[in-house]
Amino acid sequence: MRALREVLRDWEAVIGLEIHTELTSLETKMFCGCRISHDDEPNTNVCPVCLGLPGALPVPNEKAIEYIVMAGLATNCDVMKRSMFYRKHYFYPDMAKNFQTTQGPVAFVMHGHLDLEVSGEGADERPDGTITKAADGSYVLPVKILRIHMEEDAAKMVHVGGAEGRIGGARESLIDYNRCGTPLIELVTEPDLRTPEEARLFMEKLRQVFLALGISDCSLERGSMRCDGNVSLRRRGSSEMGTKTEMKNINSFKALHDALAYEICRQAEVLEGGGRVLQETRHWEPSRRKTVVMRVKERNDDYRFFPDPDLMPFDLSDEFVERCRRRLPELPDARRDRYVATWGLRCREAELLAADPQAASLFEDVMGVAEPAEAQVVANVMVNLVPSYGSLGVGQIAGIARLLAADDITFVQAREVLDALDGTDDDPEEVVEALGMRQSADSLSLVVDEVLGRCEDQVRQYRSGNRKVVGYLVGQCMKASAGAGNPKLFNQLLLERLEG
Numbered sequence: 257m258r259a260l261r262e263v264l265r266d267w268e269a270v271i272g273l274e275i276h277t278e279l280t281s282l283e284t285k286m287f288c289g290c291r292i293s294h295d296d297e298p299n300t301n302v303c304p305v306c307l308g309l310p311g312a313l314p315v316p317n318e319k320a321i322e323y324i325v326m327a328g329l330a331t332n333c334d335v336m337k338r339s340m341f342y343r344k345h346y347f348y349p350d351m352a353k354n355f356q357t358t359q360g361p362v363a364f365v366m367h368g369h370l371d372l373e374v375s376g377e378g379a380d381e382r383p384d385g386t387i388t389k390a391a392d393g394s395y396v397l398p399v400k401i402l403r404i405h406m407e408e409d410a411a412k413m414v415h416v417g418g419a420e421g422r423i424g425g426a427r428e429s430l431i432d433y434n435r436c437g438t439p440l441i442e443l444v445t446e447p448d449l450r451t452p453e454e455a456r457l458f459m460e461k462l463r464q465v466f467l468a469l470g471i472s473d474c475s476l477e478r479g480s481m482r483c484d485g486n487v488s489l490r491r492r493g494s495s496e497m498g499t500k501t502e503m504k505n506i507n508s509f510k511a512l513h514d515a516l517a518y519e520i521c522r523q524a525e526v527l528e529g530g531g532r533v534l535q536e537t538r539h540w541e542p543s544r545r546k547t548v549v550m551r552v553k554e555r556n557d558d559y560r561f562f563p564d565p566d567l568m569p570f571d572l573s574d575e576f577v578e579r580c581r582r583r584l585p586e587l588p589d590a591r592r593d594r595y596v597a598t599w600g601l602r603c604r605e606a607e608l609l610a611a612d613p614q615a616a617s618l619f620e621d622v623m624g625v626a627e628p629a630e631a632q633v634v635a636n637v638m639v640n641l642v643p644s645y646g647s648l649g650v651g652q653i654a655g656i657a658r659l660l661a662a663d664d665i666t667f668v669q670a671r672e673v674l675d676a677l678d679g680t681d682d683d684p685e686e687v688v689e690a691l692g693m694r695q696s697a698d699s700l701s702l703v704v705d706e707v708l709g710r711c712e713d714q715v716r717q718y719r720s721g722n723r724k725v726v727g728y729l730v731g732q733c734m735k736a737s738a739g740a741g742n743p744k745l746f747n748q749l750l751l752e753r754l755e756g
């Protein structure tokens with residue numbers, strides 16, 4: 257198969273995503289009062305409603321609707337005045353009612369968009385000219401969201417002692433209904449994405465937004481967030497849609513990228529060989545690094561879709577929507593912009609901090625005690641050093657940043673100080689003293705003298721006009737001090753000697 261980059265020169269990939277997110281912050285299920293918990297004994301959090309016993313009536317979870325409206329508002333969706341639940345019928349033991357309660361053509365929230373900042377690798381200009389790149393190759397891509405709807409999760413099945421995953425081949429199949437009836441929100445994008453990289457960025461950004469909202473733990477590992485990706489190819493310049501394939505239940509950012517990249521190259525090979533792409537559902541196998549067919553879709557499944565007669569249509573009041581709007585926290589983009597405006601942070605660090613609610617809150621606490629002028633150093637420490645340590649206090653992080661900002665220690669030394677500080681409530685200043693680290697001009701001078709003494713050639717070169725040689729000398733000083741010296745101070749001292 258040809259490489260992705262080459263394929264994308266001839267073909268345009270049209271990618272859409274469906275992202276399922278479990279509302280893990282809820283305590284109870286969508287239509288009954290059963291507790292949501294994945295750690296309990298199987299079939300202990302069940303009742304007549306989620307077991308689908310005759311005569312049981314569903315009662316919608318108001319909190320769940322509040323969460324989905326918040327998700328919609330945060331992604332620029334319209335809140336629909338009236339929406340309803342439908343029954344989607346299928347016969348499989350994981351849904352005892354024999355239908356899934358889900359939303360129909362009109363969901364609670366629809367027609368939104370999420371803006372992606374894309375840069376570098378995988379960046380792609382749109383042929384219709386709607387997207388143009390900035391000088392540095394970056395661009396903003398508004399990805400349209402068709403809808404976010406609500407549906408209920410099915411039970412968990414375990415097949416024992418037989419062919420893997422095949423109920424027919426298994427000796428026994430066990431069912432745990434604890435998960436049955438847990439609310440999921442499913443976000444469906446328009447097919448606005450053109451590269452695997454854009455798809456990955458979209459999912460990452462959506463995860464950051466949902467984390468900021470606090471509606472889910474968005475754990476890809478535990479499956480509380482998962483993704484279906486569909487992709488088709490068309491010749492560059494064409495506006496026709498090709499036949500798409502769908503990849504189900506992708507559970508990591510890397511798998512999403514790799515599965516789409518593989519599928520794009522596979523489809524290109526089929527089409528270039530004169531074949532046609534079949535509309536099918538495929539499964540990404542990370543260990544084999546390929547997608548394999550799950551089933552070929554020959555017809556539209558007949559789910560006997562109809563409005564659920566047990567659930568009244570929802571007319572969300574302006575007051576309810578307003579209440580949801582007031583509950584919206586500051587979202588990652590707004591927070592990043594505030595960090596840049598307030599503290600002059602570089603975009604990269606501002607974005608990384610703003611994307612993670614816990615890191616953001618710690619950063620703001622540290623800035624409560626640190627000097628505003630040290631904000632960038634604090635951000636560097638937060639992004640590059642703090643994540644490797646278990647428990648560092650606000651004062652300790654501020655202290656490290658102060659020492660770095662004053663050039664009293666280097667980044668390499670900062671790691672050593674943090675090693676000593678981690679899990680204690682010691683003061684960074686005292687640790688630096690105890691370790692004898694504070695860089696005095698005197699101790700660095702000795703290193704500089706030693707280096708200048710043995711680099712006579714370079715000294716001559718400098719004096720005859722080759723100013724660049726200072727870089728080499730700084731490198732020698734860093735080496736002589738085993739990386740512990742401060743390059744800025746070395747540079748300064750070297751210039752004093754060489755010019756003097």
Ligand SMILES: [Zn+2]
Pocket residue numbers: 285288289290301302303304305306307437
């Ligand atoms: Zn229940």
